Structures are given as structure tokens and as C-alpha cells.
Amino acid sequence: MPKKKSEAKTTKPTKSAASRRNKSSAKPSQRVQRISTSILPWLSVRDGALAVDFYKSAFGATEVFRLEDSGRVVARLSLDGAEFWLSDESPEHFNFSPASLNGTTIRIILTVADPDATFARALAAGATQVFPVVEEHGWRVGRIVDPFGHRWEIGRRLNNSLR
Secondary structure, three states, X not given: OOOOHHHOOOOOOOOOHHHHHHHHOOXXXXXXXXXXXXXXXXXXXXXXXXXXXXXXXHHOOEEEEEEEEOOEEEEEEEEOOEEEEEEEOEHHHOEOOHHHHXXXXXXXXXXXXXXXXXXXXXXXXXXXXEEEEEEEOOEEEEEEEOOOOOXXXXXXXXXXXXX
């Protein structure tokens, strides 16, 4: 016996197999990548190649990217996943090193599990002590200046510190 119209089975429209294939086979360049916000310092230095070697020795940095051209270096370095860039200064592009400016306008805070060991390693690699590692304001922290004029505070928050 034929079904009444009200008893007819209804189905939702589905995407065609071709449509599903096209979506799943999208090229990587066509996929939308989520970009998260970050701030990465870019240090201008004199003698970028020497600076890369210093940061590897002082902080255990690894090279993520390096470009050398006509004796100049541009590099992205990582310290346990915390990245920063450096390059040889280029006054023609208004990028000056602390040596050219006779100082710097920023300090970099490097937070590590063992500030005493990292501080000692940086000094052994050629950094100059500005302030020894001490406990103050809820931190264990010391300050150095690297051979390229950049100032670093190396430390960690102390347990029970709200700061």
C-alpha cells in the first residue's frame, strides 16, 4: 500500500562526494592558519655572526632562521621556545646598535628556572655584570650587559610571590 504524503520519509540535503573531496584536499596555502599575537624583540648589533655565537654560548640559544648576505647576518634565535631576532645594524634603514647610540632604551627580561647558572654562563661567555643575582621584590634576579650593549635581567619569580 502506498504511503501518504505525510508519512513520506524526509532527508536532509547532503554534500556531494565531490564537494567533500574538494574540501579535504585543499592545498596548505589555501587553509586559513590562526596567527597568535606575539612580541619578539629584534636586536640590532655590530657583528651579527659574533652575536649569534655569543647568545648560543651565553644562553644556549638555537638558530631557527639565519640569512647571511654581504657579511651581514639576520637571525631568529630561540631560548627554550622564547624567540628573538637579531641583525647587523643598518643605519641606512634607521636600525642602530647600542654601540652607535651610546646606549639602549630597553632592558630584556629573561626568565629561567636557574638564574644563578644562566647568569654565570653569560658572564663566562663575555657579558659584564651590572648587578649581581639577589632576591628582591619577589624575584631572584641579576643584571648584565652583553658584549653588544644590550641589557638583560636574568631571573625568576620566587615561590609565594604575587608579582
